[in-house]
Amino acid sequence: MKNKKFAAMGLTVLDGYEPRKFRFEQGVTLGKCEVLAGAAFGFQSYMNSGFVRSSVIVGRYCSIGRNVTLGSGAHDLSALSTSPFFQTNSNPPVLKFADPARRIRVLVGHDVWIGDNAYIMSGVTIGDGAVVATGSVVTRDVAPYSIVVGTPAKHFKWRFEDESIRDRLAALRWHEFDPERLKGLDIGQIETAIAEMESWPESARTHRAVNYQTT
Numbered sequence: 001m002k003n004k005k006f007a008a009m010g011l012t013v014l015d016g017y018e019p020r021k022f023r024f025e026q027g028v029t030l031g032k033c034e035v036l037a038g039a040a041f042g043f044q045s046y047m048n049s050g051f052v053r054s055s056v057i058v059g060r061y062c063s064i065g066r067n068v069t070l071g072s073g074a075h076d077l078s079a080l081s082t083s084p085f086f087q088t089n090s091n092p093p094v095l096k097f098a099d100p101a102r103r104i105r106v107l108v109g110h111d112v113w114i115g116d117n118a119y120i121m122s123g124v125t126i127g128d129g130a131v132v133a134t135g136s137v138v139t140r141d142v143a144p145y146s147i148v149v150g151t152p153a154k155h156f157k158w159r160f161e162d163e164s165i166r167d168r169l170a171a172l173r174w175h176e177f178d179p180e181r182l183k184g185l186d187i188g189q190i191e192t193a194i195a196e197m198e199s200w201p202e203s204a205r206t207h208r209a210v211n212y213q214t215t
Contacts, residue, residue, distance in 0.1 A: 001015050003015050010027060010213070011028050013033075014030070017031075017034070020037050022039055024040065024212060028043070029047075033049055034050075035051075038056075039052045042061075042062070042175075044061050045058050047064035049066045049068070050066065053072075053106070055097075055105040056108070057107050058108040058112075059109045060175040061175060062111065062113070064114045065114060065118070066117070068115075069120065070120050072120075072121045076089060096123025105122045106123075106125075109144065110129070112128070112129065112130050112131070114126075115132055115133050118135065121138060124140065124141060126141070127144030129169065130147070131147040133149040136150055137151040139152040145158055145160055146159075160190070169194065172194065172198065176205040178206040179206075179207070181200065
């Protein structure tokens with residue numbers, strides 16, 4: 001059953017899967033997900049099931065499938081043991097961050113689709129509009145609007161082969177626009193939709209700032 005307390009806050013989660021110290025914007029939906037403290041999801045993003053490590057940031061309008069892992073563990077392969085039992089290791093830390101300054105483990109952009117059974121390693125940034133194919137293991141950054149496939153994941157093709165389309169989308173930052181305006185677009189007509197958004201005034205950017213709540 002859906003948790004009524006969080007539903008009133010604009011977060012849909014199942015009873016028994018309530019995340020702690022989780023930051024979210026309105027319209028986020030989590031299925032059977034284990035989410036560690038410090039993760040964050042943006043407006044209207046959802047994840048069906050899987051595991052999210054701490055310090056993982058997911059942007060707006062993202063679609064994440066089943067049995068997906070966001071963020072990997074870190075074990076020092078050059079040490080005597082990889083077990084966490086030991087108290088002292090004088091080697092440098094081995095955990096990778098997508099954004100070391102802010103200690104963000106994985107950074108997922110806006111409008112990203114991650115297919116079922118995908119695994120995103122720590123230290124990875126996935127650009128806006130990218131697609132990660134089912135079962136892929138992502139070990140390096142993914143460019144905006146790139147479709148990646150495989151183990152390790154590699155660029156397969158662009159969502160939009162026309163580079164000017166990708167450039168216009170990057171400049172638009174459409175995830176900042178009023179959701180009610182966005183909802184009225186015919187997203188199947190990419191050129192028309194882009195042209196219409198390019199005509200909108202700056203006042204239509206009602207979601208420029210991130211507006212997190214916390215569980």
